[in-house]
Amino acid sequence: MNMHMIDIIAKKRDGNALTQQEIDFVIKNYTQGLIPDYQMSAFLMAVYFNQMNDEESTYLALAMRDSGDVIDLSSIEGVKVDKHSTGGVGDKVTLILGPLLASLGVKFAKMSGRGLGHTGGTIDKLESIPGYKVELPVKKFIKQVQDIGIAIVGQSGDVAPADKKLYALRDVTATVDVIPLIASSIMSKKLASGADAIVLDVKVGHGAFMKTEEDAIKLAELMVSIGRLAGKQMTAILTGMDEPLGHKIGNALEVYEAIETLNGQGPKDLVAVTVEIGAHLLLDAGIESDFETAKIRLHEALQNGTAYQKFLDLVEAQGGNLNALDDPSKLLSKKTVSILAEKEGYITDINALDIGKAAMRLGAGRETKEDLVLLDVGLDLHLKIGSYVKKGDKLATLYVRDKGIEEAKKLILSAIQIGNEQKHLELIRKTIK
Amino acid sequence: MNMHMIDIIAKKRDGNALTQQEIDFVIKNYTQGLIPDYQMSAFLMAVYFNQMNDEESTYLALAMRDSGDVIDLSSIEGVKVDKHSTGGVGDKVTLILGPLLASLGVKFAKMSGRGLGHTGGTIDKLESIPGYKVELPVKKFIKQVQDIGIAIVGQSGDVAPADKKLYALRDVTATVDVIPLIASSIMSKKLASGADAIVLDVKVGHGAFMKTEEDAIKLAELMVSIGRLAGKQMTAILTGMDEPLGHKIGNALEVYEAIETLNGQGPKDLVAVTVEIGAHLLLDAGIESDFETAKIRLHEALQNGTAYQKFLDLVEAQGGNLNALDDPSKLLSKKTVSILAEKEGYITDINALDIGKAAMRLGAGRETKEDLVLLDVGLDLHLKIGSYVKKGDKLATLYVRDKGIEEAKKLILSAIQIGNEQKHLELIRKTIK
Numbered sequence: 001m002n003m004h005m006i007d008i009i010a011k012k013r014d015g016n017a018l019t020q021q022e023i024d025f026v027i028k029n030y031t032q033g034l035i036p037d038y039q040m041s042a043f044l045m046a047v048y049f050n051q052m053n054d055e056e057s058t059y060l061a062l063a064m065r066d067s068g069d070v071i072d073l074s075s076i077e078g079v080k081v082d083k084h085s086t087g088g089v090g091d092k093v094t095l096i097l098g099p100l101l102a103s104l105g106v107k108f109a110k111m112s113g114r115g116l117g118h119t120g121g122t123i124d125k126l127e128s129i130p131g132y133k134v135e136l137p138v139k140k141f142i143k144q145v146q147d148i149g150i151a152i153v154g155q156s157g158d159v160a161p162a163d164k165k166l167y168a169l170r171d172v173t174a175t176v177d178v179i180p181l182i183a184s185s186i187m188s189k190k191l192a193s194g195a196d197a198i199v200l201d202v203k204v205g206h207g208a209f210m211k212t213e214e215d216a217i218k219l220a221e222l223m224v225s226i227g228r229l230a231g232k233q234m235t236a237i238l239t240g241m242d243e244p245l246g247h248k249i250g251n252a253l254e255v256y257e258a259i260e261t262l263n264g265q266g267p268k269d270l271v272a273v274t275v276e277i278g279a280h281l282l283l284d285a286g287i288e289s290d291f292e293t294a295k296i297r298l299h300e301a302l303q304n305g306t307a308y309q310k311f312l313d314l315v316e317a318q319g320g321n322l323n324a325l326d327d328p329s330k331l332l333s334k335k336t337v338s339i340l341a342e343k344e345g346y347i348t349d350i351n352a353l354d355i356g357k358a359a360m361r362l363g364a365g366r367e368t369k370e371d372l373v374l375l376d377v378g379l380d381l382h383l384k385i386g387s388y389v390k391k392g393d394k395l396a397t398l399y400v401r402d403k404g405i406e407e408a409k410k411l412i413l414s415a416i417q418i419g420n421e422q423k424h425l426e427l428i429r430k431t432i433k
Numbered sequence: 434m435n436m437h438m439i440d441i442i443a444k445k446r447d448g449n450a451l452t453q454q455e456i457d458f459v460i461k462n463y464t465q466g467l468i469p470d471y472q473m474s475a476f477l478m479a480v481y482f483n484q485m486n487d488e489e490s491t492y493l494a495l496a497m498r499d500s501g502d503v504i505d506l507s508s509i510e511g512v513k514v515d516k517h518s519t520g521g522v523g524d525k526v527t528l529i530l531g532p533l534l535a536s537l538g539v540k541f542a543k544m545s546g547r548g549l550g551h552t553g554g555t556i557d558k559l560e561s562i563p564g565y566k567v568e569l570p571v572k573k574f575i576k577q578v579q580d581i582g583i584a585i586v587g588q589s590g591d592v593a594p595a596d597k598k599l600y601a602l603r604d605v606t607a608t609v610d611v612i613p614l615i616a617s618s619i620m621s622k623k624l625a626s627g628a629d630a631i632v633l634d635v636k637v638g639h640g641a642f643m644k645t646e647e648d649a650i651k652l653a654e655l656m657v658s659i660g661r662l663a664g665k666q667m668t669a670i671l672t673g674m675d676e677p678l679g680h681k682i683g684n685a686l687e688v689y690e691a692i693e694t695l696n697g698q699g700p701k702d703l704v705a706v707t708v709e710i711g712a713h714l715l716l717d718a719g720i721e722s723d724f725e726t727a728k729i730r731l732h733e734a735l736q737n738g739t740a741y742q743k744f745l746d747l748v749e750a751q752g753g754n755l756n757a758l759d760d761p762s763k764l765l766s767k768k769t770v771s772i773l774a775e776k777e778g779y780i781t782d783i784n785a786l787d788i789g790k791a792a793m794r795l796g797a798g799r800e801t802k803e804d805l806v807l808l809d810v811g812l813d814l815h816l817k818i819g820s821y822v823k824k825g826d827k828l829a830t831l832y833v834r835d836k837g838i839e840e841a842k843k844l845i846l847s848a849i850q851i852g853n854e855q856k857h858l859e860l861i862r863k864t865i866k
Contacts, residue, residue, distance in 0.1 A: 009607040013481065038470035042606035045478035048446065173475035174442040 005029070005039045013046040020059040027063035031162040037169055044166075044175040052180035057187075057222055058229040060180070064188035067162035071138070073109050073194035076145050079233075079285040080107045082195035083277055084186060086210065086219070087117065088203040089356035090244035094122045094152070095258035096266070096274045096302075097281075099311035102149035103301050106285045109145040110152045111159075111193055118356030119364045120251050120373040123154045128252035128331050128375035132320035148313045160188040179215065183222040190227065197233035197284035199277045200224070204429065207352020208241035213429065220432045235280040238429040239273055243350035243385045246270035250364040250378015250399060252331035259328050262308040269384070269427050275299060276428055333376040337398040337405060341389040345418040350385055354415035361404030361411065377401055379412065386422055438462070438472045445479040453492040460496035464595040470602055477599075477608040485613035490620075490655055491662040493613070497621035500595035504571070506542050506627035509578050512666075512718040513540045515628035516710055517619060519643065519652070520550060521636040522789035523677035527555045527585070528691035529699070529707045529735075530714075532744035535582035536734050539718045542578040543585045544592075544626055551789030552797045553684050553806040556587045561685035561764055561808035565753035581746045593621040612648065616655040623660065630666035630717035632710045633657070637862065640785020641674035646862065653865045668713040671863040672706055676783035676818045679703035683797040683811015683832060685764035692761050695741040702817070702860055708732060709861055766809040770831040770838060774822040778851040783818055787848035794837030794844065810834055812845065819855050 003025045012018060018026075026043065029035040052060065073080045081101065085091050098108045112122040119125070123134045134154040136144070144151040163185050170176045190198055200223050203209070204216035220236035227234035246267045248257040260266055261274070279294035288294035301307040316322055324331065359365060363374035380397045383389060396412055398405065436458045445451060451459075459476065462468040485493065506513045514534065518524050531541045545555040552558070556567045567587040569577070577584040596618050603609045623631055633656050636642070637649035653669035660667035679700045681690040693699055694707070712727035721727035734740040749755055757764065792798060796807035813830045816822060829845055831838065 006605055006607055013478070013607050036470070038474040038602060039606055041471040041475040042478045042608060045446070045475045045482075046607075049478075049482045169471060172439055173472055174439055174446050174479075175475060 005035050005043070009039060009043045009046060012043060012050055015050045017053055018056050018059070023056060023059040024063050027060070027067060027162050031067045031165060040166070041169055041173040041175070044170060044173060044178070044181070047181060048175050048178045051178070054222060054225040054229065057180040057184050058226045060184040061187040061191060061226050062230060064160045064162040064166070064184060065191040068160050068192065069157035070192045071111065071194035073142065073145075075142055076107050076109060078107050079197055080109050080195045081197045081199075081281045081285060082110065082190060082193050083199045083201065083281070084190055085201040086186070086203050086208065088239075088241040088245055089118050089207050089352040089359075090246045090249045090254070091203075092125065092246065092254035092258050093201065093270070093274050093277065095125060095255065096261045096270070096307070097278055098150050098152055099262060099314055100274065100298060100301055100307040101278055101281055102314075103306040103310035104282060104297060105149065105287055106281060107145055108150040109141065109194065111155045112152060113155055114366075116367065116369070117365050118359045119249060119254065119378065120366065120375075122152060124373050124375065125251045125254050126152060128255050129315055129320040130324045132315060133318050136318070144317050148310070148317055150310065150314050151318070152314065153318075159192045163188045179219050179222060183219055183226060187223055187226045187230075191230050191232070195232070197281060198227055198235075199280050200234070200236040201273065201277060202236055202238050203241040204238050205241040205352070207244065207356065213238065217430065217432070220430075224432050233284045234433075235284070236432040237276055237280075238432075240425055240427050240429060241352050242425055244352050244355050244381060245273065247381050248378065249355060249359045249381070250362070251373065251375040252328070253378040253380060253399065255331065256328040259308070259311070259325060262302060262311050263305070264303040266302065267384075271302065272427055331376060333399040333401060335400050337400055337409070338394050339396045339398065339409060339412055341391055341393045341395050341418065342413070343418050344390045345388070345420055346422045347383055347385050347387050347389060347416060348419040348421055348423055349417035350381065351415035354411045355379070355381065358408035358411040358415070361407045362398065362400055363403055374401055379408070385425055388422075389418060438468050438476070442472060442476045442479060445476060445483055448483045450486055451489050451492070456489060456492040457496050460493070460500060460595050464500045464598060473599070474602055474606040474608070477603060477606060477611070477614070480614060481608050481611045484611075487655060487658040487662065490613040490617050491659045493617040494620040494624060494659050495663060497593045497595040497599070497617060498624045501593050501625065502590035503625045504544065504627035506575065506578075508575055509540050509542060511540050512630055513542050513628045514630045514632075514714045514718060515543065515623060515626050516632045516634065516714070517623055518634040519619070519636050519641065521672075521674040521678055522551050522640050522785040522792075523679045523682045523687070524636075525558065525679065525687035525691050526634065526703070526707050526710065528558060528688065529694045529703070529740070530711055531583050531585055532695060532747055533707065533731060533734055533740040534711055534714055535747075536739040536743040537715060537730060538582065538720055539714060540578055541583040542574065542627065544588045545585060546588050547799075549799050549802070551792050552682060552687065552811065553799065553808075555585060557806050557808065558684045558687050559585060561688050562748055562753040563757045565748060566751050569751070577750050581743070581750055583743065583747050584751070585747065586751075592625045596621045612652050612655060616652055616659060620656055620659045620663075624663050624665070628665070630714060631660055631668075632713050633667070633669040634706065634710060635669055635671050636674040637671050638674040638785070640677065640789065646671065650863065650865070653863075657865050666717045667866075668717070669865040670709055670713075670861060671865075673858055673860050673862060674785050675858055677785050677788050677814060678706065680814050681811065682788060682792045682814070683795070684806060684808040685761070686811040686813060686832065688764065689761040692741070692744070692758060695735060695744050696738070697736040699735065700817075704732075704735065705860055764809060766832040766834060768833050770833055770842070771827050772829045772831065772842060772845055774824055774826045774828050774851065775846070776851055777823050778821070778853055779855045780816055780818050780820045780822065780849060781852040781854055781856055782850035783814065784848035787844045788812070788814065791841035791844040791848070794840045795831065795833055796836055807834055812841070818858055821855075822851065
């Protein structure tokens, strides 16, 4: 095989599809430092303009998956499931979905990243429970799933290092917003996670990475295609991110809301998304065959305490202090600030992105990898789009330490629009199976 | 000024025109190593797809010019002229045009590169005259032009280093074939050369960089526009490179043919291109006002010995041995190989690129910067397209040392097509003023 990177750049530049051998060549040699960044970035820009088809995107995802560790879950009996959200503000679905599914017999073996964002990742959130150990050796991780059906840990080993290197380059060369590259990046990590069935929650709206439904559908369809070509059971749902999901944003705050939800007291939108994803996975796992029945079983498990019991099993298995969960409000900062409505009317918009930024300013999230996340800060939005408020009503409670308070207040006040029209949002927009 | 390269990449990626400030920022910081190659190559690929308009291309040429030394010829009285060819096989026009114009009172102050190619550059060719010094201090260079109207020397100083750095990057990132980048690259060096009037000879055809007339016209028009926006008198002509220019290809061989031409014995096509360019420059220099009259004066100067006398003045001024020119055939290798026609008919094609490659194989040109050029090797094509040959007639004489002979023979035999049709080529295709 006598390939040259310059010929591959030219081939993509000229609008031709690359072969699996060519994509493997690019990823292997780039990861090893044999292809320099300056050739890779020219290639990425050519991909920006000429895109990649489903096969190329799959080859790319597979090549990036194979650049690092691939988790082998085959020793766990049954269908292993996974979910991924493209990232929304207030999205704590994994914290609820995992125990919920495990309580119905589904195997939920989740390795989760920390990442950048308005709040920490799932792992940061779980760390707000005193004692919860996010690092488990792979053997213990697998044993726990065999024993209680669920484990949620931080990524161990070196998952898709090619993707990490490529993402860092895309970030500084204006080649982030390329759907085949986004899809391959996400899927390389999902395919490394060892699950048999995956549901993707593709967020759409002004608080999401994908601003238009058209782009979100393209991304969703491509990821489903990649996963299927790689032999996985795939579903994607498009959900609205026009306002934050649920009420609470922040690490401990989201654990708090997850506990409420697991006790049947969850906000409608958060429950709806969780149950929608859960129902697809119950079907994929072969536990239910009818979608509506599956949803009913999931609602029941949230109401009757079995889902919450599984959550307690999870926390206990991973060393968390169960007493701390008796009153989860103790996990939150004691210092609070209220934000009051300045006029009367319907809430017509809650700009999720600005709300997320407000949480980040308070310290709930990371802007750079080195930032320390504060677990006990964040905000609780008391109202949703469509709610009616009077002047002076409490719009939100901030849980703060000593930073970012004024900035957060300003962001939240300008994020929440009050008007005359009562809007109704469509939350679950589309299912791609 | 708080600019970021990533924003400039994104702006070009999105199809927007850049400002002069932005292009200056890119070139200055890239030359200083403050913008990394990987951002520049992503930018170049975005330019490949979205091109640059005339203004952007001009800003780019000016920024690259200003990255290095700009020659100041203002102390030389009168209009200083320059010419540039985009590169053809057998193109020795500068060797003839310079003395020819100087003999009619035009100031010809030429700094020429060596470069890569089928043969060496103008400077290599002149070095085949024993004693000819191609390196002169700028002061002496200017003095010589003041005294005898002409000097042809190698590039001194650091001309357009940004272009050199950029070209090296384009070469390995599949971004060479981008007309605005080609035009800016050529013009950055032309604008640094200090001339007031410039004629560009844009070659078109299978032996040229521009394969189609459409692309050649685009390139020519853009370069004329850049030069004019930078305050120069500009003309471009499109000339055919369907067969080599003249008969002789090789360093000393081209000096030989230049001497023949300066003595009124030049091949028709070579004389035609030289006189066409010369006439434009005679007009630009204000020495003639009528194009046809200008051409007549140029033909006369080639016939009556004044142009050749100026060539001798030039050689003498730069230290060359005039005795060596009494019989220029002595400059050629004594070892020759004849190539005979294998059938009878009209010559229907002489693939200039393959002829050029044959000369290079014999050692006449450089494939890499480090290659040594052999001055006395090359080839003499005895016939042109449209000539009639009988089987066994001599097609070409190779002047060789000991390398590349068989390869060159094979290339030449396959380059020369013999058929039944007598073709007539159009040499001067278009003038852009």
